[in-house]
Amino acid sequence: AQSVSQHNHHVILSEAASLELGCNYSYGGTVNLFWYVQYPGQHLQLLLKYFSGDPLVKGIKGFEAEFIKSKFSFNLRKPSVQWSDTAEYFCAVNARGYQKVTFGTGTKLQVIP
């Protein structure tokens, strides 16, 4: 069974700071990888996804993530955060060919103006 580990539970940054949120998964086979974001009071929304191809994936709102297969990692990055990025971020994985998506416990990002 797959599992996902998000290292940071709560991150506080000032506006314009750079962001990197860690995500590691455990699964021996081929995976699809996702980052979802949940803004306060809103539903989960997809930020970006990796299925195959270029391991550097660009998503919405200036976010990107890099899949490093040897490290089982899929870290999320943004060069300069904004106050509006304050939200909870979830890394998720599913084994290719299966429907169950396993989520990490989430990282709450607070951006201070």
Place this chain on the structure above:
Amino acid sequence: DTGVSQNPRHKITKRGQNVTFRCDPISEHNRLYWYRQTLGQGPEFLTYFQNEAQLEKSRLLSDRFSAERPKGSFSTLEIQRTEQGDSAMYLCASSFTGGLTLNTEAFFGQGTRLTVV
């Protein structure tokens, strides 16, 4: 609004009562998923449907839980004899898979928050 719709948004029930939640997926989506999210945790997979067929169920889904998707459209999740441990946010998501489209992301609804008192 063409997103995933869940009703009710909030439900407070007494322990031992039955509750039913409804999910209306995005209209052309053939896959529908139920997840549960408790405080401080990410969503946990409960079950999924392809059209009307329930193809996978998590061990988290005890005998008190049942989900249906008649006619492959909306879905209901029923919890019988609720317990305080059932208090959580219940999320529904939908996606489309067909033809050459094998890998698609799921779109989530806003969830139903259940409180069992």
